[in-house]
Amino acid sequence: MNRTISIIGCGWLGLPLSKELAKIGHQVHGSTTQEMKIPLIEGANVKPYLLDINHKGIKNNVFFDSEIIIITLPPSSDNYEENISRLIEAIEYNTISKVIFISSSSVYPNTNKRVKESDAKRIISKHSGVALLDIENQFIKNKNFESSILRFAGLYGPDRHPGRFLKRKSQLAGGMNPVNLIHLDDCLAIIKTIIEKDAWGYIFNACADEHPTRKEFYTAASQSLGLPKPEFTKEDTDFKIVDSSYLKTTLSYQFLHPDPMVDLEAE
Template structure:
């Protein structure tokens, strides 16, 4: 079966869909914005208006999943603002959304799920982090991502691979733009743990091509200069006001290792992008 459904055709999902189409796949893509349906259609994607909610799933979710063997879930928890309030039980809104989605996956043709997660599930530790490291999320989004991972992995109706990305960067997305000109920034000696959009797409392609399911992968470029070194250099390259770091601020020297993904997939990161 050569059809793939991508839940969430945003910053990563849309270019991923385009790349998969170039490789000969038929792709169904979802969006929560009616205005974006034409964007997907013009890109050769079969567009669907689908929204996960805490109590239901709106849109033609059955048609979106129909005849696809692979489902890629690329939707962030989005727990800020109105998505979370103090009256919500344990604030597990994202987890409830995934539970609702799973009930539809179970009734569909989907047999393989790729869940885009985050290295935030590990929390902050002064060590090298591998897939064997116990997850210990400190943020609410990290906690919900970990619970969602578990729900998908435990389901026996389909196989799930978890992909834990580091900080996402790309031509139109780079944290230096938000750090430029700021002062007293913390963690100057902490290593960066980043992955470029191009590597994100290529890693997902390799997982599909090589059929690596029921796996957990960290996906972070093996490139870990300090925050101060990296963001100072990037600010200079982009003619931005240099950020200023404080040596008195806490330094958490966490390094996310992608050794497994390099070894199992024989994957080589495109280091020129960094």
């Protein structure tokens, strides 16, 4: 069944997601704060909207005249908590009955073991000052609509090489720690699966099956970018392994990119 879907934020994730959903027949609204992005959104057969959620009164914007909304805003954006409150007000005011909120595996502390959905803690980010678990709860506990939360691991894919930050670092710690990553293709496919299966009211971890060590992975990443091989200190650091078994079982989903190392070898 085709739906009307609004996507907040047509960036690295939101724009290809808009294109994919439009391609399979959904009527898609895509928001941006930059007028220069309008042709890109239109080129994806998506209806573009200039929308600045920093401003009051957004609930009257026809962008919100849809059944489903997907929120891809990174918590690093300014006034994040206020903007989320404003978005929830707009959702309640309009016809939207379903929400997908893109969260992060940063809700888990480094416990040196596998973490499942129930292991999340209220952690205030040092970078944004936001506790993502508080934001998630605003959606999950709201009785005016149904929400599903996706806790993505580290994102990689086109124009987002996993070794890109090595240009700024010559030494890394925790060489034997596992990495937690997910490819853009899987991000898109999982979101499409949630919509197709009407999987609402869930919280899912989303991370590739395999977790190579940091030393193994970033050494290969540096070689694929033609960068000097990174050095690893002897310092031990805490880690976590993000477990996506609940998502795989509930949605009958198999990852398209189960092993990030294979993607490096293919380049």
